[in-house]
Amino acid sequence: MRVYLPGTIAMLRELETAGELRARSGTGFALTPALRESYASGSDEELEYAALLDAARASLRLIAAEEKPEPRRVVISADIDEVTLRPDLDAAVVRLAGPVKIADVAAIHVDAAEAAESVQAAAAVIDQADLGDPDAEFTLGDAEDHELAWYAPQELPFLLELL
Template identity: 80%
Template structure:
């Protein structure tokens, strides 16, 4: 998806699904600044990227989240508190940042992708494995760094 972004100049979220600071997400937390709640949405997006990794046979074992600034997202509380549907492809001009795992996270991310479905069903061991991956902070990249980031992948 990142390579497509570089080639086309647009980011196309799988099934148009995104994660955002929504009213439902705000209600789910007793307190927290907008920045803290946006970080919670980022973590939800990172967890969702594990599902994309699990679905692809040759996927890089690194979570990736593209942060965008859009006004026309539709809330999807039927899926989760932070889930939104994007209206369509997002042009580069609306991309705020790209967040990607470092190489040190690859083993933990691969293990987490292998058990993401079990974790969703409540398996405590699988949830522990997800925690190992989530202990790795995503690195922040500016859009201008995308060509260099792709070389590193």
Template identity: 75%
Template structure:
């Protein structure tokens, strides 16, 4: 199953250095039957993109906590990161949300199909969105507008073998 894992640059560094990464709480997003049923129409590609966007939004939550004083990622660039991986150990969790899955173990680097990362010009929008992600979840229209600003930035695509070079340039 193709899963989309929310991450940060620090988590990406860990994946490259350790060769594996355990997503926070084992949470990922995927094209699940519940996600497919929640849309009136859409191709598989469009619905997978919806799962990827859910993971990108979850990445903002990780960034919000990583930017707090004393967090290990405070020196890393504030960019959304989504790791796309093909795994066998995902369990559907429609009780949490339509696209949520739980992984029972770490994701190995050789399971990674691609990594999606914001470009540098998205950083101000990412910081603003990370600061209001909880308010947006609670329905604050101004916060939702701020999230829309960051979602206007497309995530860049990187092959797994490009990750050491990408991280070196950050």
């Protein structure tokens, strides 16, 4: 199953150094039966993109929790065999049994530098947006208007060097 893991730049550095990564709380997002059921229509590609966007929003929470955050959303796409569906948490949520090895990574998605200001502002108000604050939701929308850039796993060292 293709799983989208929310991350941070610090987590990408860990992935490069250790060759594996533990998802925070073992949480990822995927095209699950509950996610498919929650949409009236949509191709697999569209629904997988919705799961990726859920992971990108979760990345904002991780950025907000870091002591010295680098304000770029990160999503790591990986092919994982052992996951547990968690529709009680949200339609796309899955739990991973263990760490994700670099060999399982299919792609890395990262904000471009021009998104940094919007991402930093969104990370600061993510909790308020979750509680329905319209101004916070607007700020969140500014960050989500930026598309994530795509990188192949073998490009990770070069990506980190450029940051």
